[in-house]
Amino acid sequence: MAAGPRVLVRPAVGVLALQGDVVEHLRALRESGAEPAAVRRPDELDRVDGLVIPGGESTTMWKLIDVFGLAEQLRKRISGGMPVFGSCAGLIMLADRLPDPASGQQTLGGIDMAVRRNAFGRQVDSFERDLEVAGLDGPPYRAVFIRAPWVEGVGPSVEVLATDPGTSRIVAVRQGRALATSFHPELTPDRRIHQLFVDMVRDQA
Amino acid sequence: MSIQNVPSGSEQPGRAGAAAVKGTSRVKRGMADMLKGGVIMDVVTAEQAKIAEDAGAVAVMALERVPADIRAQGGVARMSDPDMIDSIISAVSIPVMAKCRIGHFVEAQVLQAIGVDYVDESEVLTPADEAYHVDKWAFTVPFVCGATNLGEALRRITEGAAMIRSKGEAGTGNVIEATRHMRSIRTEIRRLSTLSADELYTAAKDLQAPYELVADVAAAGKLPVVLFTAGGIATPADAAMMMQLGAEGVFVGSGIFKSGDPAARAAAIVKATTFHDDPDVIAKVSRGLGEPMVGINLDTLAPEQRYAGRGW
Numbered sequence: 001m002a003a004g005p006r007v008l009v010r011p012a013v014g015v016l017a018l019q020g021d022v023v024e025h026l027r028a029l030r031e032s033g034a035e036p037a038a039v040r041r042p043d044e045l046d047r048v049d050g051l052v053i054p055g056g057e058s059t060t061m062w063k064l065i066d067v068f069g070l071a072e073q074l075r076k077r078i079s080g081g082m083p084v085f086g087s088c089a090g091l092i093m094l095a096d097r098l099p100d101p102a103s104g105q106q107t108l109g110g111i112d113m114a115v116r117r118n119a120f121g122r123q124v125d126s127f128e129r130d131l132e133v134a135g136l137d138g139p140p141y142r143a144v145f146i147r148a149p150w151v152e153g154v155g156p157s158v159e160v161l162a163t164d165p166g167t168s169r170i171v172a173v174r175q176g177r178a179l180a181t182s183f184h185p186e187l188t189p190d191r192r193i194h195q196l197f198v199d200m201v202r203d204q205a
Numbered sequence: 206m207s208i209q210n211v212p213s214g215s216e217q218p219g220r221a222g223a224a225a226v227k228g229t230s231r232v233k234r235g236m237a238d239m240l241k242g243g244v245i246m247d248v249v250t251a252e253q254a255k256i257a258e259d260a261g262a263v264a265v266m267a268l269e270r271v272p273a274d275i276r277a278q279g280g281v282a283r284m285s286d287p288d289m290i291d292s293i294i295s296a297v298s299i300p301v302m303a304k305c306r307i308g309h310f311v312e313a314q315v316l317q318a319i320g321v322d323y324v325d326e327s328e329v330l331t332p333a334d335e336a337y338h339v340d341k342w343a344f345t346v347p348f349v350c351g352a353t354n355l356g357e358a359l360r361r362i363t364e365g366a367a368m369i370r371s372k373g374e375a376g377t378g379n380v381i382e383a384t385r386h387m388r389s390i391r392t393e394i395r396r397l398s399t400l401s402a403d404e405l406y407t408a409a410k411d412l413q414a415p416y417e418l419v420a421d422v423a424a425a426g427k428l429p430v431v432l433f434t435a436g437g438i439a440t441p442a443d444a445a446m447m448m449q450l451g452a453e454g455v456f457v458g459s460g461i462f463k464s465g466d467p468a469a470r471a472a473a474i475v476k477a478t479t480f481h482d483d484p485d486v487i488a489k490v491s492r493g494l495g496e497p498m499v500g501i502n503l504d505t506l507a508p509e510q511r512y513a514g515r516g517w
Contacts, residue, residue, distance in 0.1 A: 017242075018242070018479050019241070019242040019243045019263060019479060020238075020239055020241060020242060020243075021235075021238040021239055021241060022241070022242065023241075024238060040479070040480070055238070055239045056239050056240075056241070056242070056243070056263070057239065057240070057243060057263040057264070057299055057300075059258060059261070059298065059299055060243055060261045060262070060263050060299070060475070063260075063261035063475070064261060064475070064476070064479055067472075067476065068476075088239070089239070102258065102297075102298050102299075103259065104259070117298060118298060122300075122320050122321075122322055123236050123300065123321075123322035123323065123346060123347065124227070124228075124317060124320060124322075124345050124346050125227065126227065126232045126235075126236065127225040127226055127227045127229075127232060128225070128226055128229055128231060128232055129224065129225040129226065144231055144232060144235055145232075146232060146235050146236050146239055147236070147239075147300065147322070166225050184235060187231060187235045187238065188231070
């Protein structure tokens with residue numbers, strides 16, 4: 001990576017490593033100037049300055065958060081202002097409301113939004129496309145949507161960062177120190193979104 | 206609190222450069238990335254699919270008979286009834302996979318038309334073609350294929366497989382074959398990584414796989430697609446062992462619904478897969494699961510009863 005004009009510390013950023021594409025996020029964070037760490041236990045969560053909730057199956061992820069007793073501490077850190085970024089299943093986990101949860105499924109919350117799971121359809125409907133994302137310099141962002149959720153409604157304090165041109169649905173949002181995308185920035189080499197998140201972690205330190 | 210509602214619209218494929226593209230390698234392989242660290246469970250009814258989802262499965266494999274019953278009952282094993290697959294698709298929100306016979310591209314077309322999320326071109330069903338596997342590039346739906354060694358894995362990837370699993374010996378409750386296949390694939394990848402450029406040409410010839418793919422695997426030290434394990438996994442410790450041997454996730458076939466307490470065993474295998482490197486967790490979840498499935502000692506299987514040799 002090219003040396004920047006400022007000397008920057010590498011903030012410790014965790015990736016919730018219960019299930020999903022953890023390795024891809026760890027790599028993306030490292031390439032974006034963070035010191036990444038897999039987080040599966042409460043003491044590992046204590047040691048990070050920010051957290052990524054990866055793509056995966058949101059029902060499985062919730063089940064594991066619940067049985068291993070991580071929900072309370074995660075909610076406390078998120079409501080306490082720890083920067084957090086969720087992609088796909090991570091966006092679902094950060095939603096304050098799910099209109100159609102699986103039986104027993106809850107979320108961690110953190111963003112004032114309603115999210116519909118698998119809203120773009122089944123795997124045969126999964127797609128990639130160019131997307132305009134607010135706040136990113138340069139060309140459009142190549143976004144990969146896999147059985148992706150969309151955001152059905154947001155509260156007044158939520159900033160909409162991107163809308164899918166095909167469906168006019170909201171697919172990227174930010175509220176304070178919480179960032180979330182329907183798509184998977186970790187699956188493409190474009191690091192602008194992870195960079196944005198690592199900058200959010202640095203700014204709060 | 207005010208809610209901003211956005212109306213839905215229809216896709217506009219005419220937009221130059223910005224149109225949505227389906228079925229790309231990134232979309233197919235990425236789907237398997239989302240399953241990593243998870244357990245995919247064989248189910249034969251919508252009720253079993255619900256039990257699997259409630260236990261934390263990342264996906265279910267819809268099939269007519271679990272491998273143990275295919276072994277016991279014999280006959281030609283084919284793609285499942287579309288009605289049965291539909292009932293499972295409507296019962297759960299997790300991804301639904303289904304099997305087609307090796308080389309049976311029309312069964313694969315049917316499964317894609319039904320809307321399954323992944324097709325398993327599987328040696329557990331009776332092969333439909335003794336020379337050719339399905340051309341998987343021709344499909345929007347992604348495929349997972351079995352492999353016993355690296356060459357077989359690379360040939361399947363060359364044909365378009367977006368995910369690989371060990372074959373193991375399905376329906377036996379015996380992990381010895383899955384262990385062999387996982388070790389073989391991982392050892393051969395490690396060996397490739399030590400070869401010089403000129404040696405890689407010969408390695409590609411020996412593996413019967415394209416040189417570019419072999420060179421990529423040698424450089425990356427891993428397959429370009431997700432590698433799961435399958436075949437004979439029956440306990441939390443089996444699943445954790447496969448993860449420690451380098452599997453990125455686990456298929457469990459007969460091991461769950463042929464056991465004494467499927468819901469408890471399914472949940473335990475999910476936990477052991479996530480905490481595969483923590484013996485305390487594996488010990489804890491292994492308690493009180495009731496009877497595991499009855500296993501088969503592979504020495505007692507006649508060669509024609511072995512599934513791992515199917516596929517070329």
